[in-house]
Amino acid sequence: MRIAVIDGQGGGIGRAIIEKLRKELPEETEILALGTNALATSSMIKAGANEGATGENVIFVNADKVDIIMGTVGIIAANSMLGEVTANIAKVIAESPARKILLPLNRCNIEIVGVDKNMPLPHLIDHAINNIKTLCRGEKNV
Template structure:
């Protein structure tokens, strides 16, 4: 199974997601870290991603030329100008156009509020994502 985790800034969320996948699923899954900047990519690689790509051109090229089972990231990845401007319109369009499951983590940031998510904890959301990935792996087996 091939997944990508995309994040910006220091990739705190991306790191957490990758660590949880590695802990719960192990090495049987190929994770590509897509960072908008070198710090984000480096932090996700340290968390256990197999390889990483940095910057708009690399992220867009990867999304446009690779087949993935899923991509995971905060809600800002589908918004032009999201994550304090680090998500360009090209990145958000490339992510949106991927033909895979998109696990979008609702954050109470970026000026976007999703009703019903205010009491959700990021930890629980990540656990639900990892659980769904496990189910998808079982289906492929």
């Protein structure tokens, strides 16, 4: 299983995701840290990613080479993360054949109806990791 975690700004959310993935998934799970900037990438690598790289082209090249893409809903919204997610990045991620498991944070002026707005980030990450564990077991419905 290959999982790409995409984050920007300081990489704190990506770091939290990768730390949890490392604790919960088998050691052979390959985790790629794809940052929109070097600080985010560095933070995610320190959290335990197998490999990491930075920039728009990195996301273009890897989006169709992974089984799962994780991040916040902002990674499929053009100009989110203070403009770090370009329209091209959002398009490539959205069109990737990889399964997208996105955290529904409402920071990019997108509100996802039906989601508990008060659920703290660690609980959102736990829920996302449980979905990935289900996928790793070969179950399709998460």
